[in-house]
Amino acid sequence: MSVMTVQSLTLKIDGKDVSCQAGQTILEVAREHDIEIPTLCWLDGLTLWGGCRLCVVEVAGSPKLFAACGTACAEGMEVTTNSERLQKYRKTIVEMLFSERNHVCAVCVSNGHCELQSMAQKLGVNHVHLPYRYPKLTVDSSNDRFRLDHNRCILCTRCVRVCGEIEGAHTKDVKGRGINSQIINDLDQPWGESETCTGCAKCVHVCPTGALTERGTAVAEMNKKRQFLPYLTLMRENDK
Amino acid sequence: MTPEELQTLAARGQEKFAHYKHVLNVCMESGCVSSRSDTVADALDKEIAKRGAKEQICIKRVGCLCSCAQGPMVSQDDGKVLYKEVKAEDAGAILDAVGSKPVSRLQMPADHPFFTKQLRVVREHAGKFDPEDLEDSIRVGAYHGLMKVLTQMTPAEVIAEITTSGLRGRGGAGFPTGLKWSTVAKAGNPTKYIVCNGDEGDPGAFMDRSVMEGDPHRVLEGMAIAAYAVGAQKGVIYVRAEYPLAVKRLTRAINQATRQELLGANILGTKFGFTVEIRLGAGAFVCGEETALLASIEGRRGLPRPRPPFPANSGLYNCPTLINNVETFANIAPIINKGGAWFSKIGTAKSKGTKLFALTGKIVNTGLIEVPMGISLREIIFDMGGGIPDGRKFKAVQTGGPSGGCIPEKHLDIPVDYESLASVGSIMGSGGMIVMDDTSNMVDVARFFMDFCASESCGKCVPCRVGTYHMHEILRRINDGEGTSADLMLLRELCDTVKTTSLCGLGQTAPNPVLSTLRYFEQEYLDLISRAEATRAAAGDGHSKKAAGTTGLEVTL
Numbered sequence: 001m002s003v004m005t006v007q008s009l010t011l012k013i014d015g016k017d018v019s020c021q022a023g024q025t026i027l028e029v030a031r032e033h034d035i036e037i038p039t040l041c042w043l044d045g046l047t048l049w050g051g052c053r054l055c056v057v058e059v060a061g062s063p064k065l066f067a068a069c070g071t072a073c074a075e076g077m078e079v080t081t082n083s084e085r086l087q088k089y090r091k092t093i094v095e096m097l098f099s100e101r102n103h104v105c106a107v108c109v110s111n112g113h114c115e116l117q118s119m120a121q122k123l124g125v126n127h128v129h130l131p132y133r134y135p136k137l138t139v140d141s142s143n144d145r146f147r148l149d150h151n152r153c154i155l156c157t158r159c160v161r162v163c164g165e166i167e168g169a170h171t172k173d174v175k176g177r178g179i180n181s182q183i184i185n186d187l188d189q190p191w192g193e194s195e196t197c198t199g200c201a202k203c204v205h206v207c208p209t210g211a212l213t214e215r216g217t218a219v220a221e222m223n224k225k226r227q228f229l230p231y232l233t234l235m236r237e238n239d240k
Numbered sequence: 241m242t243p244e245e246l247q248t249l250a251a252r253g254q255e256k257f258a259h260y261k262h263v264l265n266v267c268m269e270s271g272c273v274s275s276r277s278d279t280v281a282d283a284l285d286k287e288i289a290k291r292g293a294k295e296q297i298c299i300k301r302v303g304c305l306c307s308c309a310q311g312p313m314v315s316q317d318d319g320k321v322l323y324k325e326v327k328a329e330d331a332g333a334i335l336d337a338v339g340s341k342p343v344s345r346l347q348m349p350a351d352h353p354f355f356t357k358q359l360r361v362v363r364e365h366a367g368k369f370d371p372e373d374l375e376d377s378i379r380v381g382a383y384h385g386l387m388k389v390l391t392q393m394t395p396a397e398v399i400a401e402i403t404t405s406g407l408r409g410r411g412g413a414g415f416p417t418g419l420k421w422s423t424v425a426k427a428g429n430p431t432k433y434i435v436c437n438g439d440e441g442d443p444g445a446f447m448d449r450s451v452m453e454g455d456p457h458r459v460l461e462g463m464a465i466a467a468y469a470v471g472a473q474k475g476v477i478y479v480r481a482e483y484p485l486a487v488k489r490l491t492r493a494i495n496q497a498t499r500q501e502l503l504g505a506n507i508l509g510t511k512f513g514f515t516v517e518i519r520l521g522a523g524a525f526v527c528g529e530e531t532a533l534l535a536s537i538e539g540r541r542g543l544p545r546p547r548p549p550f551p552a553n554s555g556l557y558n559c560p561t562l563i564n565n566v567e568t569f570a571n572i573a574p575i576i577n578k579g580g581a582w583f584s585k586i587g588t589a590k591s592k593g594t595k596l597f598a599l600t601g602k603i604v605n606t607g608l609i610e611v612p613m614g615i616s617l618r619e620i621i622f623d624m625g626g627g628i629p630d631g632r633k634f635k636a637v638q639t640g641g642p643s644g645g646c647i648p649e650k651h652l653d654i655p656v657d658y659e660s661l662a663s664v665g666s667i668m669g670s671g672g673m674i675v676m677d678d679t680s681n682m683v684d685v686a687r688f689f690m691d692f693c694a695s696e697s698c699g700k701c702v703p704c705r706v707g708t709y710h711m712h713e714i715l716r717r718i719n720d721g722e723g724t725s726a727d728l729m730l731l732r733e734l735c736d737t738v739k740t741t742s743l744c745g746l747g748q749t750a751p752n753p754v755l756s757t758l759r760y761f762e763q764e765y766l767d768l769i770s771r772a773e774a775t776r777a778a779a780g781d782g783h784s785k786k787a788a789g790t791t792g793l794e795v796t797l
Contacts, residue, residue, distance in 0.1 A: 050546040051701045053741045065740055070546035092737045096706035129730070130710055155699065174541070174699070177524070179709045181699035 011077040026068040026079055027055055037081050038090060038119060040097075040208055041156035042069040045233035047165060049157055054090050054119070057081045065089075091123050092130075099130040100179070101137060102151040103209070109222050110210030116154060117209075133179075140185075142192030146204050146214055148183065153211035155181055159203035166232055171197040183211070202228065241501045242509040243387045246378065253379025260298040262338050265367060266326075267313040268301040269453045270446070270485050276328070277312030283328035284314075287335050297338060300376075303366040303454020306355065307348065308446075309606035318368050319355070322348040353623040354605045359586065359612045361594045362570045366454040371489055374457070374496040382457040383502050385576035389465050390510045393576075398469040399425060402572070404580030406592035411437055411528075411565035412640065412669040413745075414591070414658040420562065423552040424470040427560030432472035434463050434514075435556060435563040437533060438479040438486070441525040442641025443692060445672035447596035448566035450608050452479065452486035455570065456493035460503065460516060462569030465576060467514040470562050475516040478533055482523060490518055525642075525696035529744045530555075530563045532698065543700045544744035565670065567596055587613030591657035595668070601638075601675035604629050611656070618652040621675055632677040636760070640669025642689045642696075643749035645756025646682065665756040667749070682761040683768055687715035689753035697746065704747030707738035711754065723769045732758070 007022040013030050020029040030037050040052040048070050056065040060078035068081070080086070097103070097116060105111050137150035157174065160183065164170040171194055175184045185191045204212040205224045213222055241249075257263065266272075266281040284299045305313035310324035314334065323334060323346040330346060337343045360366075365380040374382075389398055403418025424432060436459060440448040452459060463475045479487050494516050497503040505513040519537050526532045527542040534556050536542035555561025571593060575583045584592050591613040597620065600606050604626030611620060617637060621627065628634050636646040645666035647654075654660045658668050676685065694708035714731045717723045735751035735758075742748045758765065 048546065049700075050743055053701050053703055053743065056741050067546055067743075072548070089737055089741050092733070093702050093741065096702050096710070099710070100702075100706045131713070133709070154702075155705070176699070177526075178694060178697035178699045178705055181705065 009073055009075045011073050011075065011079065013079045014081055020073050022072075024073055026057060026066070026071050026073055026077075029073055030068065030079075030081060035081055037068050038122065039069060040115060040119060040154065041158065043158050043161075043206055043229070045166070045229040046158060046161040046206070049161065052154075052156060053093055056086060056089060058083060058086065087123065091125050094120050094123055094125050095128045095130050097154050098125070098128045099132050101133070101135060101153060104151075108152060108210040109213050110152070112219065113223050114210060115208035140191050141215075142190035143194075143197075144192065144215070145199060146191065146201065146212065148185070148191055149211050149213070150182060151211075152209045153183055154209055155183070156208060157183075158206040158208065159183065159212055162202045162206045162229070166229070167198060167200050167202050169196050169198050169200070172203055243391055246383060246387055246502075246508065249375060250378050250381075250384075253375045256375065257298060257379070259295070261296045262317055263298045263300060264334070264338070265300045265302040265305070265315040265318070267303070267305045267311060267315075267367065269304045269308075269450060270483075271304070271308035272311035272313055273485065275311045275325075277326075279328040280312045280314065280326050280331065283331035284335070287331040291335065293335070297335070300370050301372070302369060303371050304363070304450045304608050305367045306358070306609065307605060307607045310348070315367060316342070319350055322350045322355075324348045352605075352626075354607070354609070354626065357615070357619065357624050358610050359594050360610050361574050361583070361586070362451060362458075362567055362596060363454065363608075363610050364574065366450070371454055371456055372492055374493075374500065377455075377457045377493075381573075381577070382455075383461055383497075383508075385573035386461050386464050386468075386502070387508055388576055389468055390508050390512055395425060395469045395471065398465060398576070401580040402469070402575060405575045405583035406580075406587075406590075407568065407571055407575065407583065408591065408658065409565060410567035410571070410595070410670065412643065412667060414668060417564065417568055420552060420564070421466065421469055423550075424472075424560050424562040427553055429560050430471075431474075431557075431559045432470060433556040433559055433561040434467045434470070434472045434475035435530075435533070435537070435551075435561055436463055436475065436477040436566060436569055437528060437530070437563055438477055438483070438566045439521045439528040439533060440480065440483075440566070440670060441528050441696075442643075442670055442672045443689075444598060444600045444674050445641060445670055446598045447608065447671045449483050449486050451566050451570045451596070452483065453489050456486075456489045457497065458570050458573055459490070459566055460493055460497055462564075462572035463516060464503065464507065464514050465572050466562055466564070466569065468512055470560075472562065473513060473515070475514060476519055476537055476556070477516060478519050478521055478527070478537060480521040480523060487518060487520065494518070524698070525692075526698045526744070526746050529746060532744070533563070534561065543698050544746075546743065567671070588655055588657045590659055591668075595656065595671060597671045597673045599625050599673050599675070601673075602628055602632065602677040602680075603675040613657050614655040616653050616655055617647065620656070620673070621652070625675065628675070628677045630677075632679065635676045635678045635680050636682065636685075638666075638674040638676065638685070638753070639672065640667035640752070641672045642692045643667060643745065643752055644669045644672075645752045646676070646685065646760065647756070648760040665752070665759055667752070681719070682757045682764050683715060683719045686754045686757045687712065687719050690715050690750070693746065693750040697750075701741075701743035701747060703738045704742045704744075704750065707734050707742075708747070708750050710734055711738070711751070715754070718765060718768050718772075721768060721772045721775065723765075723772050725769055725773075728765060728769060 010019045038054045041049040050070045055068040057068045058080040140148040160172045163172040185194045314323040321342045369376040369380045407417040408414040527536045529544045532542045532544040551561040651664045690712040694712045697704045699705045714727045739751045
């Protein structure tokens with residue numbers, strides 16, 4: 001019987017020599033080595049989405065940018081994660097998100113513990129130079145325990161993925177396309193009338209912004225509790 | 241069916257038509273059918289029956305006769321005489337003229353460069369046989385390439401032949417076909433798929449539709465040869481539902497071929513088996529992107545996903561999948577029949593063979609043309625296309641649809657090949673060619689294409705979803721006389737971000753129409769902006785976002 005061997009590779013990330021196993025992504029390896037690459041749609045334990053484009057990095061020898069979340073490491077690769085050019089693109093992308101819907105931090109229930117807000121702070125987005133769209137969007141408060149506020153949604157689809165992949169309910173999905181895309185419950189019914197929603201709250205706790213929240217009054221109640229995800233992922237891997 | 245039977249069938253087809261003194265071909269593709277070529281064919285049939293000439297003259301319902309804007313087209317004796325804009329009432333006159341002087345009021349010069357400068361490889365038989373008749377298709381050579389491959393060649397030899405030919409993907413990006421095939425052939429999985437991309441979505445493009453409607457068996461043959469070469473068992477043709485006639489003809493062709501064992505478990509009596517099914521696209525442009533197309537076939541939302549893994553390694557149902565465009569598959573049979581070396585003699589050093597173009601817009605001769613790679617844009621537009629109508633001046637030609645760019649007069653002498661078109665800021669694309677005259681407003685052209693991209697963006701990645709929206713808004717503002725110079729700066733910045741950071745080809749190429757018009761027609765943007773600024777200054781309100789019309793006066797209702 002032959003023993004499966006996993007090939008190991010060495011590469012450079014931001015000038016630092018690092019080693020990894022074949023098949024690991026740039027993002028995984030960077031995080032293992034405490035190199036920060038910003039992400040919004042990516043979440044450990046959920047499938048790859050590749051939609052926020054914040055994790056784009058430069059690879060020496062290619063004029064193109066690569067999304068670190070979905071690009072596997074290769075032997076001898078030289079990765080730059082934080083050049084001036086990358087910072088500029090990332091800032092523009094975050095500004096695009098702010099301009100797309102009504103992200104009014106001051107009156108948002110997630111103010112202070114929102115990933116979009118902290119991302120903007122981290123990247124130094126102190127103003128938005130794109131015109132705001134101010135779309136008229138609804139808030140779904142039909143559910144007794146949760147609230148879906150489309151004004152704060154960045155369409156990262158973490159909720160869609162956790163609902164389908166981890167909870168197995170597939171209550172959440174996306175309707176429409178392009179700028180008109182919107183998160184829906186079942187076949188675009190009020191959340192409170194959903195027959196498939198198990199009320200597990202996983203979607204709420206993976207949501208990076210104030211789009212999905214538990215109904216409550218205290219600030220502390222709005223903190224996202226995400227510990228279940230690595231635990232469930234580990235359980236699932238052990239089951240294999 | 242055995243190889244011998246195929247040859248017998250071909251001979252029988254020859255015989256079937258040999259005794260006719262004359263053949264009248266009526267175009268039955270979407271363009272001509274929409275101007276009622278079906279009634280013309282019926283009228284000709286009736287008239288022949290009335291005259292008792294059924295054994296002398298044959299009426300055939302055939303594929304495209306090229307001059308689409310002047311349909312219904314009728315061709316006598318394989319293009320010796322061509323008639324345009326034929327009506328059912330003309331049946332008698334056309335039949336009277338058979339064997340004598342053609343009807344001059346309907347006649348088109350068959351020796352016009354529009355026809356003579358074409359080089360037909362993909363469409364070598366189109367317009368000369370009935371695509372709904374398997375016997376007639378086999379008569380002109382259908383499935384002979386497949387027979388040759390199955391009886392005389394190994395899969396490796398087939399791939400070598402395609403590699404020698406230098407054929408590159410006709411979907412737009414121009415990836416070497418031989419290399420793609422060998423990657424799929426080397427992939428380890430025993431289950432593999434062949435996918436034909438017939439989701440032609442560029443505004444103004446109809447090349448693939450014409451191939452599917454005019455010669456469906458050739459597409460199936462190309463797919464079967466590919467399946468043999470890479471070791472696939474199943475094929476899927478993804479056609480947009482807006483092409484009902486193509487779907488009908490392909491379905492019919494699949495049924496005919498399956499009945500005759502040209503598709504199925506034991507093709508031509510060999511152990512090789514291959515089946516094909518059709519999937520309909522529901523009209524999303526992004527489904528022409530290969531990973532979105534695969535998701536759509538699997539029954540999921542048509543969204544692209546990051547590559548790698550490439551479909552060649554992990555495609556349909558996670559199996560190795562070969563995806564080629566309709567026109568690419570239609571190039572396979574002639575390469576096998578005549579050899580890769582023959583094919584590689586056509587075209588330029590890096591772009592081999594011919595290319596189909598849908599010539600549309602402000603041009604005298606609109607229609608479908610097949611030209612050798614390396615021909616200049618000037619030859620296409622001025623010699624073949626007959627130049628610009630109404631004595632107007634040429635301004636630009638748009639190639640590559642919403643992913644392409646506008647090419648001005650000064651670059652008309654570049655050869656048409658993948659690299660040259662890219663060097664002037666456009667792309668080959670799938671083959672749409674829209675000619676514009678000096679009445680065209682280039683800012684509006686850019687706005688039109690951006691409107692298309694924004695409404696076709698799937699919404700998965702942020703730069704494409706939000707960036708195309710903002711770019712369209714800016715272009716609309718500039719075009720409506722509400723633009724500012726800051727808008728122009730922002731537009732350039734957004735072009736760069738969307739192009740560089742988008743997930744798939746749609747977003748990565750969406751800024752191209754803007755970038756190319758900015759490159760060649762920047763003055764038009766500047767003129768519109770300075771006029772808008774002057775208007776605002778005259779209105780005494782430099783900050784008002786709303787331009788107050790040309791009079792500079794706000795009207796209060």
